[in-house]
Amino acid sequence: MEVQRKIIHVDMDAFYASVEQHDFPELKGKPLAVGGGQFGVVAAASYEARKFGVRSAMPGRMALEKCPHLIVVKPRFARYKEISQQIRKIFYEYTDLVEPLSLDEAYLDVTENKKGIDSANDIAREIREKIFIETGLTASAGISVNKFLAKVASDYNKPNGQKTIHPTQILDFMESLPIEKFFGIGKVTANKMHELHIFNGLDLKKKSLEELHNLFGKSGIYYYNVVRGIHNSEVKPHHIQKSVAVEETFWENLLDETAVFDQLETLSTELDARLQKKEIKGKSLTLKIKYKDFSVFTRSRTQETYYMNAEDFFGNAKKLWELRPFDKPIRLLGLSLSNLNTNEKKQVSVQLKIPFEEFL
Numbered sequence: 001m002e003v004q005r006k007i008i009h010v011d012m013d014a015f016y017a018s019v020e021q022h023d024f025p026e027l028k029g030k031p032l033a034v035g036g037g038q039f040g041v042v043a044a045a046s047y048e049a050r051k052f053g054v055r056s057a058m059p060g061r062m063a064l065e066k067c068p069h070l071i072v073v074k075p076r077f078a079r080y081k082e083i084s085q086q087i088r089k090i091f092y093e094y095t096d097l098v099e100p101l102s103l104d105e106a107y108l109d110v111t112e113n114k115k116g117i118d119s120a121n122d123i124a125r126e127i128r129e130k131i132f133i134e135t136g137l138t139a140s141a142g143i144s145v146n147k148f149l150a151k152v153a154s155d156y157n158k159p160n161g162q163k164t165i166h167p168t169q170i171l172d173f174m175e176s177l178p179i180e181k182f183f184g185i186g187k188v189t190a191n192k193m194h195e196l197h198i199f200n201g202l203d204l205k206k207k208s209l210e211e212l213h214n215l216f217g218k219s220g221i222y223y224y225n226v227v228r229g230i231h232n233s234e235v236k237p238h239h240i241q242k243s244v245a246v247e248e249t250f251w252e253n254l255l256d257e258t259a260v261f262d263q264l265e266t267l268s269t270e271l272d273a274r275l276q277k278k279e280i281k282g283k284s285l286t287l288k289i290k291y292k293d294f295s296v297f298t299r300s301r302t303q304e305t306y307y308m309n310a311e312d313f314f315g316n317a318k319k320l321w322e323l324r325p326f327d328k329p330i331r332l333l334g335l336s337l338s339n340l341n342t343n344e345k346k347q348v349s350v351q352l353k354i355p356f357e358e359f360l
Contacts, residue, residue: 033070096237
């Protein structure tokens, strides 16, 4: 008999912005951005702000252009961490196989669960109800047989909804899924796929493994498998992250240093936001430059103490920029932090399996 895992992906709805609207009721129903401002990067946007096209990781200047009456507040990471801990306690009431991705989302393997509930769909609904009762915040959930499908499903009925992709529905669901909805396919890759006349899963499925590997390298193998519902990564409760990175590919190549520094400042702010969200610090900063001819230059700077904030990243990124070997039009800039404070011992978790007929 075929066996499958039961995986839930829980994703808080506009987490930072929702916390602010919950704690300060006068902000409810209003377009709100956490972070951003004239020179920062948006860390989170309320659903009211998203209607104007405001998104996380967007430069604050652009957000204010799209929504001039946008309310901008400073992030309160200590508060977000406090609520995140409350939410994780709820997860652990059901399973110890919890893999947090950040403060506001996590994978749960509930193939076997502490409450003996057969339906993963019921577990997800119960978890979302508990989160709302204890925090006043809403969450969305995706349920399926692997992490990729659960992640895609959790975004399907946002906000405050959930979706189950049953094993019998996987192939049809994946064939109809727009390529932009595939987890792991960003804007640049999606545009490249559009140029290749790949617009949904069915189009992707028509490409052979060899074609996709030639076009996208190792990622092509990933695309070939996930469109067929194959993704064998287990939920890792003690996963050790080795680096955190942000990068931007430009439609028009950068030609002058002022534009480069503007982008490095934006990337520094975004990197800082991601690190805060993941509760991570690091000692090694790396600058990545990809030129118009696709040649790549990287240079790192390691210090004895942890990098502290966006200003620290930006100052050191400029120093790394000075070490570049030549000046050519720039296609991509990236910053990454490694040598992290995440060196706890890795533990191996056993994934249990049961028949998929009992999935729902």
